[in-house]
Amino acid sequence: QTVDGAGQVLLPGFIDLHTHLREPGREDTETIESGSAAAALGGYTAVFAMANTSPVADTAVITDYVWKRGQEVGLVDVHPVGAVTVGLEGKQLAEMGTMAAGVGAVRIFSDDGHCVYDPLIMRRALEYANSLGVLIAQHAEEPRLTKGAVAHEGPTASRLGLAGWPRAAEESIVARDALLARDAGARVHICHASTAGTVELLKWAKAQGISITAEVTPHHLLLDDSRLETYDAVNRVNPPLREASDVAALRQALAEGVVDCVATDHAPHADQDKCCEFAAARPGMLGLETALSIIVETMVKPGLLDWRGVARVMSENPARIVGLDDQGRPLAVGEPANLVLIDPAAEWTVEADDLASIARNTPFQAMTLPAKVTATFLRGRLTARDGKIVAG
Numbered sequence: 001q002t003v004d005g006a007g008q009v010l011l012p013g014f015i016d017l018h019t020h021l022r023e024p025g026r027e028d029t030e031t032i033e034s035g036s037a038a039a040a041l042g043g044y045t046a047v048f049a050m051a052n053t054s055p056v057a058d059t060a061v062i063t064d065y066v067w068k069r070g071q072e073v074g075l076v077d078v079h080p081v082g083a084v085t086v087g088l089e090g091k092q093l094a095e096m097g098t099m100a101a102g103v104g105a106v107r108i109f110s111d112d113g114h115c116v117y118d119p120l121i122m123r124r125a126l127e128y129a130n131s132l133g134v135l136i137a138q139h140a141e142e143p144r145l146t147k148g149a150v151a152h153e154g155p156t157a158s159r160l161g162l163a164g165w166p167r168a169a170e171e172s173i174v175a176r177d178a179l180l181a182r183d184a185g186a187r188v189h190i191c192h193a194s195t196a197g198t199v200e201l202l203k204w205a206k207a208q209g210i211s212i213t214a215e216v217t218p219h220h221l222l223l224d225d226s227r228l229e230t231y232d233a234v235n236r237v238n239p240p241l242r243e244a245s246d247v248a249a250l251r252q253a254l255a256e257g258v259v260d261c262v263a264t265d266h267a268p269h270a271d272q273d274k275c276c277e278f279a280a281a282r283p284g285m286l287g288l289e290t291a292l293s294i295i296v297e298t299m300v301k302p303g304l305l306d307w308r309g310v311a312r313v314m315s316e317n318p319a320r321i322v323g324l325d326d327q328g329r330p331l332a333v334g335e336p337a338n339l340v341l342i343d344p345a346a347e348w349t350v351e352a353d354d355l356a357s358i359a360r361n362t363p364f365q366a367m368t369l370p371a372k373v374t375a376t377f378l379r380g381r382l383t384a385r386d387g388k389i390v391a392g
């Protein structure tokens with residue numbers, strides 16, 4: 001396995017804190033195997049598989065299964081995310097301790113795509129997670145403000161007659177959870193920050209010394225709600241695509257470290273759930289195989305991040321947030337490493353049919369993007385090379 005890296009960029013393998021793999025329950029749209037392939041091709045060596053599967057990952061039986069299946073596939077470490085509450089219903093805390101102690105060793109508990117909106121349950125969840133040394137990742141959506149909403153509340157949605165999702169639905173929960181984390185002396189992580197106001201709140205909370213971290217998705221760094229003009233359901237996502245001013249604020253925040261990392265929110269959906277009317281389509285977009293290129297387009301090309309910065313937001317900061325301390329530290333000579341090799345000069349055109357994901361709901365279809373992953377190594381073993389999976 002000699003790989004010639006002349007003229008290329010070598011970074012630590014990427015870590016995605018937020019991936020939906022749909023197994024168990026919707027294997028027609030993604031499996032741990034197909035999602036692992038997509039991740040390896042995207043330069044990832046670890047992904048965190050969200051808990052909103054069917055059944056929900058709210059017991060160690062499921063979280064252990066996800067980890068074991070990922071190890072069997074052997075392309076990336078598939079870390080299970082556990083549900084914060086039983087059935088994601090937000091009423092009763094799940095047995096986080098049992099999930100954390102299982103072979104899946106759950107490090108993140110989340111409510112995605114629901115929201116722990118009862119402040120008392122959230123406070124208890126933060127205290128419990130803190131006592132276990134695990135992280136709560138909050139989807140930050142006040143559901144009483146987003147009922148029926150399908151698009152960012154603003155001029156575009158009103159003109160198109162789409163029910164609006166206000167910024168306050170996100171920001172009110174971010175503010176509340178920052179304060180709950182402060183009082184509980186606990187850490188909290190904000191999933192997919194999408195508004196300029198969330199950025200301001202993160203700045204404020206961090207300045208107070210609150211242990212808060214946040215992620216941003218590639219799609220929220222590139223796309224805004226002007227995309228909705230076509231009514232193409234591929235653009236429906238939670239939280240929704242916002243306005244150009246939000247996109248600019250998110251880019252700046254990621255450059256400055258106010259937002260800590262990139263997470264894909266890779267959300268595969270079947271064609272039939274995406275080909276219908278905008279308001280009837282399921283929310284979510286593919287992200288694993290395009291993430292690096294979108295970060296180069298939105299952050300590296302405009303001079304907001306250099307390659308060192310890409311390593312920080314796609315690998316080192318996610319590792320730090322979740323306590324995977326084997327990533328991003330200096331390696332001993334001969335020690336097997338998680339690595340991604342990138343051709344910075346390459347260009348490629350996204351073709352949904354060519355992606356390793358089973359689903360095809362990429363919003364980047366037919367776009368020509370910069371930079372390509374040419375090799376991914378998991379603990380020294382080649383997992384992907386020039387766009388193809390290398391069988392273990």
Ligand code: DOR
Nearest residue numbers: 020113237238267283284
């Ligand atoms: O767009 C989204 N899709 N946002 C979420 O929070 C959940 C996700 C999904 O599971 O499809």
Ligand code: ZN
Nearest residue numbers: 112113139191
């Ligand atoms: Zn979410």
Ligand code: ZN
Nearest residue numbers: 050112113265
């Ligand atoms: Zn999600």
